[in-house]
Amino acid sequence: MIGSVAIVGAGLAGATAARDLLAAGVTGPITVIGAEPHHPYDRPPLSKEALHRAISVDDHALLSSEEVAGLRWRTDTRAIGITAVEAAYRIDLDDGAPVSANSVVVATGARARxxxxxxxxxxxxxxxxxxxxxxxxxxxxxxxxxxxxxxxxxxxxxxxxxxxxxxxxxxxxxxxxxxxxxxxxxxxxxxxxxxxxxxxxxxxxxxxxxxxxxxxxxxxxxxxxxxxxxxxxxxxxxGARPETEWAASSGLAIDDGFVTDENCATSMPRVYAVGDCARVFDPLTGWHHRHEHWSAAVEHGRRAAAAILGSTPPRRRAVYFWSDQHGHRIQVCGSVPAGQAPTVVTGALHTPLDTGSEYLAVYGDPDDPVAAIGVDAARGFTRIRKRMDARLATSALAV
Missing domain, CATH: 3.50.50.60 (FAD/NAD(P)-binding domain)
Structure with a gap:
């Protein structure tokens, strides 16, 4: 029996875990604790669209109204501690009313330096x-x-x-x-x-x-x-610092983030850390990494939910992020190796790119790249990204 779940943090990683738990039929209950007064919303538009015009949470909501209704909410509230109490955990909040849960997903994110x-x-x-x-x-x-x-x-x-x-x-x-x-x-x-x-x-x-x-x-x-x-x-x-101070006395392993295994499990049973606040183990490199990317938050949330459910974790995908600048979209998949020159697949870089032109380059073997970078090259970039994801999933199975 899964029992109750508390998700500490109402960003993308926490919302993803909540969605997967709801989809699996968990009735727990599932309580989401968020420092902001809003339900979860997508954050990439904050440095783009939101600076051009006023946007609302509803414009970029991460959960449907049905999903919101299926969760318990403690918004505008911060966690200040977590303590193991017999077979459960008590999360102390700054409003003085704690939350108890059998499993906990820590998704407190990071704060700007x-x-x-x-x-x-x-x-x-x-x-x-x-x-x-x-x-x-x-x-x-x-x-x-x-x-x-x-x-x-x-x-x-x-x-x-x-x-x-x-x-x-x-x-x-x-x-x-x-x-x-x-x-x-x-x-x-x-x-x-x-x-x-x-x-x-x-x-x-x-x-x-x-x-x-x-x-x-x-x-x-x-x-x-x-x-x-x-x-x-x-x-x-x-840059940003992971939000970990609130749990400093909990016994959780912390080192530039909550330290976890490859499936986001922390040093405490049934406590998982996801998103910007987590340093997750990568079995392919043998190192713990803290990835502050949209794609990592989604994968972490899904892995934590799978661990709570006792189900097969989702397949691994290559790190992916993007940026919109001066009307151009820059997309990156994988980690660019230092000191290595790319192989250009399409186009050339000149300033500015001509209307309708694009640039696409890969690192490593052009047929099996370790990283790809595209500028206004969405279609070609997506094909390479899918190929990289497939290779990574196969490599993870072999580890």
């Missing part, structure tokens, strides 16, 4: 719908925007701010932002595209301070070399 001075008005990070709403309102009236960090969130926000008419500067500490995920060629192309759209991109540059005006709002950003950048709005996109 900050900088000294990020308390100032006009300084934003981007993790929630509320963050996106506040940032959108600021961008509409901003003339000078500084984005700290040239990762996908920073790049997408920078592209949106430029499209809204702001003067945008992106500041990045590394010399080659995005090269580890995209490979050096596509990473350089993205920088060239930013610059072609009027964005100033400063690489190998650290931030020293965020400077206030006399009323507690950000006025400028001082760089490590003393350069001062005037700013009406500052967006910090320098």
């Amino acid at each position: 900050g900088l000294i001075g990020d308390h100032l008005a006009g300084v934003y990070t981007l993790r929630t719908l509320q963050d996106a709403s506040e940032l959108r309102a600021s961008l509409v009236t901003s003339r000078r925007v500084v984005v700290i960090g040239a990762g996908f969130i920073g790049a997408e926000v920078g592209a949106t701010a430029a499209a809204l008419g702001a003067s945008v500067t992106i500041v990045e500490a590394s010399q080659a932002p995005g090269a580890s995920a995209l490979g050096p060629d596509v990473a350089q192309w993205t920088l060239d595209v930013h610059r072609a759209h009027g964005i100033t991109v400063l690489t190998g540059t650290a931030v020293s301070t965020l400077n206030p005006d006399g009323e507690g709002r950000v006025r400028s950003v001082t760089l490590a070399d003393g350069t001062v950048l005037a700013a009406d709005t500052v967006v910090i996109g320098i």
Whole structure:
């Protein structure tokens, strides 16, 4: 008997686990605990569509109304501890009313990394719908925007701010932002595209301070070399930290995330960790990895649900992520090997790509690649991704 299930976290990974448990007929009950006041919603639009126009949770809901009705909800509530109590677990919440469950799925995600001075008005990070709403309102009236960090969130926000008419500067500490995920060629192309759209991109540059005006709002950003950048709005996109502190005294193994086996089981029986907060073991590499990608959250949620149900886990799929910048869609499947040149399958990189043109490249054996990168090449990229997924599923069976 499965008994009751508590899902701590109402993002994509937690929602996926909830959906699979409901589909299997679990009547438990299943309680979902979420720090936001909303039911689960998709987050990739936060750095894209949500900065152009107001969106609602219903626009990007992850669960149907029937699925929502089949779950118990504790929204606008944070977990502050988890304790084993005989054959169950007690999850303590900040509203003082704990939840008990026989099995637990930990899906608390991650929080944005900050900088000294990020308390100032006009300084934003981007993790929630509320963050996106506040940032959108600021961008509409901003003339000078500084984005700290040239990762996908920073790049997408920078592209949106430029499209809204702001003067945008992106500041990045590394010399080659995005090269580890995209490979050096596509990473350089993205920088060239930013610059072609009027964005100033400063690489190998650290931030020293965020400077206030006399009323507690950000006025400028001082760089490590003393350069001062005037700013009406500052967006910090320098990565995220897993939300694990709430369970620090629980006995769960934690090391840059909740440490799990390949099926998301933690060091405590019947407790599973999924999504951005989990470091999941990969039997093909022999290492634990924390993947902050949409596809990983879905796979983790499904694996945790299968473990609770005692059913066969879903087949493995290659890591997949994408980014929309300046009207181009960049897609990546697999992990780009360092120092290896790609084999170009279609097209060529030039700035900007001509309307209707595309670029597609693979790493490793062109007939059996370990990674693929596409720019505006959805059809060809999807074919290669399916081939990579099939190979990975076969390899996993052999481990």
